[in-house]
Amino acid sequence: DSGVTQTPKHLITATGQRVTLRCSPRSGDLSVYWYQQSLDQGLQFLIHYYNGEERAKGNILERFSAQQFPDLHSELNLSSLELGDSALYFCASSVATNPLETQYFGPGTRLLVL
């Protein structure tokens, strides 16, 4: 158990809908990273938050947004969903802001868009 929790574990929705994925980092960790793993793809970095502030953006679509709240949990919002958004979404947390610090991954949320 990494100490990172993600909810829900599974999510099935329809095209055009909007969903919110939630991540609670390990106790004491200030950084949260979001990744997307599509079928036959490696993990794609989406976005990094540190202590409530956005620090870096990767291949995140404009239809996607994220935020980190004062209690350090983070939410990833996916809107106008398309079939291609079906993927496994991971969040990871680390103590500091440096991406080279060991990142601890949650178990992921599996999203299926029908």
Added chain:
Amino acid sequence: DQQVKQNSPSLSVQEGRISILNCDYTNSMFDYFLWYKKYPAEGPTFLISISSIKDKNEDGRFTVFLNKSAKHLSLHIVPSQPGDSAVYFCAASAWGNQFYFGTGTSLTVIP
């Protein structure tokens, strides 16, 4: 464009033998590399890292080798154990920026 590639989707090895997982990258600016291990229904867990100033890093049964001129790194597991059966991802970063991940190699260690 996939900057980090793991060209072998799967690998099977007998228990006790060596497992060698390979990873190639295209960006010569990458200077830090990681291997992660992932079991089904769990997130990846950090296994071992190497920076570009070294060509080898060892941690118990796991050794990572880096060949910068070939833009290639490999993970050796000796001896392989059934509990090592998992998907292994390599990842690379340049100057402490975001990590780029390979697509993973599924290792099966046969008892």
